Amino acid sequence: MSTQNMTNGEVDVYLDYDEAIGGYDPVIGLETHVELGTNSKMWCGCSTNFGADSNTQVCPVCLGLPGSMPVVNRAAVESTIRIGLALNCTIAEWCRFARKNYFYPDMPKDYQISQYDEPLCFDGYLDVTVETPDGPQVVRVEIERVHMEEDTGKLTHAGGATGRIHGADYSLVDYNRAGIPLIEIVTKPVTGTGRLAPEVARAYVTELRNVIIALVVSDARMEEGSMRCDVNLSIAKPGAEWGTRSETKNVNSLRSVERAVRSEIERQASVLNNGGRIIQETRHFHEDTGRSTSGRSKEQAEDYRYFPEPDLVPVAPSREWVEELRATMPEMPAVKRARLQAEWNINEFELQSLANAGAIELVEATIAAGVDAAAARKWWTGELLRVANETGVELDSLTVTPDDIKQVEALIASGSLNDKLARQVFDGLINGEGTVDEVVAKRGLAVVSDDGALLAAIDEALAASPDVAEKIKSGKIQAAGAIVGAVMKTTKGQADAAKVRTLLLERLGVTE
Amino acid sequence: MNDLTRQSAAVLADAIASKEVTAVEVTQAHLDRIAAVDGKVHAFLHVTADSALAQAKAVDAKVAAGTPLGALAGVPLGLKDVLAMKGEPTTAGSKILEGWRPPYDSTVVARLRAADIVILGKTNMDEFAMGSSTEHSAYGPTHNPWDLDRIPGGSGGGSAAALAAFEAPLAIGTDTGGSIRQPASVTGTVGVKPTYGGVSRYGQIALASSLDQPGPCARSVLDTALLHAAIAGHDPRDSTSINATVPDVVAAAKKADVRGMRIGVVTELSGDGYQAGVSQRYAEALDILRELGAEIVEVSCPHFEYALGAYYLILPSEASSNLARFDGMRYGLRAGDDGKNSVEQVMAITREAGFGPEVKRRIMLGTYALSSGYYDAYYGQAQKVRTLITRDFNAAFEKVDVLVSPTAPTTAFKLGEKLDDPLAMYLNDVATIPVNLAGIGAMSLPIGLAPEDGLPVGMQIMAPAMADDRLYLAGGALEAALTDKWGHLLIEEAPAL
């Protein structure tokens, strides 16, 4: 490894996590952006609908045309206050917007209207639970601020190898997203988490997302970018001053939050152990490799020349309004989980797994659709979570609905499907092969219940293993399993195992 | 009716409403006048003849149909090129916006249209309203109709010159540090900077958002009041616009009475640095006001001496941010896009090519003043001065109803005289700037010709926020007394072109 590589903070081989965390204490800070689900944009009446044709949801204001002026969307202020209250924040009696000045083609005004030293909400906290070898542990993550700002347009870079602006043949910009209300939730530095830092980070973002979804202020979809997380991280020897921090962007799933923290701890420890130094920089996380690469250096910190936005009057939410909003807050996820634990008769660990999987609402909805609680939990935290993890998406992004599970369960109850076949049905649903009935039909998934066909298969199996047949006849009924297994194999799993067993025993004239 | 271009807006509106003349005749007369004299004056950057005549025709149709009309229906107007007008070139005097046609109307334009005021075209101005002479226009200077070798003031020199050259009886200006009042002063016309928030800024290409204010310009106090009433009032698109009833400025202009009014003479805004003829006419105007029954008292505003310094930090700071959007990406000029330059390079080349030297100077100043490490010392301190100046005004208005000063320290200077000396240029606004910093309203009206150069002198009247009617009460009274004395408005003495 060259000296140059060490000083610019890159190493080729990372320490493994245990080695890395053994020598250092991490400090994490999380900045989460959430696009609010208001009907109109932050400063104008344009629609916020996702997926419209490029540059169709724009007007002079969100295009930043000369002379246009912003007007604050009251609904966005309300949503922000609700988030602030849910995070136990103080709500400012008076605060201003500020301009953050920098040039970029996705910014119509070449400044972003944000909040600087006067956020709408500040000094809150969110309690999150992580699993430890000693059982669940509650960690209080302190919230520095919740502030309002506007989203930028979206750039698409055409040509070139990297898909980034440098090297592109040309770039297209869609301003539909410009001016969509965005809130930023910034934690205070989270210390003392030790080796649990990755889990704490994930649990925090997960719980924050739960809160936001419970408030119905955003759909908070990380893959669509309506919730985005930046991870600030530094490490230092125990007791030493905090180290230099990096900021990792492009962390687009809950799972990636955990992976990004873990890999950054590994990277920083590797650099330091090699005698290098950590530089203050922005890094980009890559979902495929689970590692980040260096973005622009922040050693010469960008100067955003913040100053109070003169086109807007201060926001001064009345105390009556704040109290009115406080009085109409929905049940918070933590409270709800305690209730569900009791109602579903599960322990904290099981519920936490559901929460970490982002499955609570899905299970609830599935139960509401009429599915037994245990079955609802089984599918979401078993097969479906496995597929979600494998494909790197959130559970609620899978194209499986509570109603699908209801239909599958009904088919199982009627004996038409078994669990193994049901998994194939879900695979078909996720592959977009149609409805439950269509997948069953197309894939020919049905438990074989034709006695004739089964009996033929049983006879075949018995003929192949006459010794086993003798054992069963002599009363060693447990030996029946081998024949049932053989039948299931020849029917490719499409038989009902219990039925095969009954027929087999009948065939041999044995009673249990 | 004789020469339609010599009439007041009020007289023209009455004549149109009573079918004595048609709005089309009035509009055509002014278009003809523009064609005849604007080659010398260069008040207009763009004449919207077709849409003006269409608007006039619509007014005549309404007259014929007996539809109730606004007080200025059919009267032509020059619009400062800093206000967006749908489908018409709007350049703010800059090359960087050459060719841009806004897809929307500014609120001022929407209200002018609603009042059936006929827009003749876009008037010249210093680039992005930065200047006091209109020499910083990227499209060449405007000439003062009183002396074509002299400046018409700025930044709204085009609007003021259009009035003084009888190319339009009404005009719209915008005033960030005196851009309505100083041009009015040096062209012998009337201009009012309303209370901040009194007229919507929506659609005004921003210079310094916390100081900018559109306002009315005309040749008489009453015409100015009529135009003021047509454009003022709350606008939900401008959240800094005041949501309250607009004072009845027209009634005040008609009442025109200073009896019992306490008028404060601002000690800091006279004496050293003021041209002798300006001081003389100012003193005479004070005598007239006293004779009319006003009580004249001296008032000190000790922090005004810091106003210019604070202004030249706040304005460039806000301007540096407001002008960032002119980057060649979405509209206007794009330079250097050869397929090889990066986006940052295209932005830089465009801004280098599109902005003039004064604009670049102020962007640099503002960028510096807002930089981290300097913010508190510059922008922060300037905001404190602003508060102190507001307090000076508040204390003064406890003692008096209005304040007065000369509008500008000198009469119109020669074209080119101060072009290379920014500080001398900035000093021309020393008396008008405190008003913008405090957000109050002020008027400039002509009070005579300076004996030494025969050029117009203006007096500034300042009133508390949301008391713009007092400007018209006092200005109307003074104008009436001077008109009696001279037998006509001062503007009648302007030389033929």
Ligand SMILES: [Zn+2]
């Ligand atoms: Zn819009």
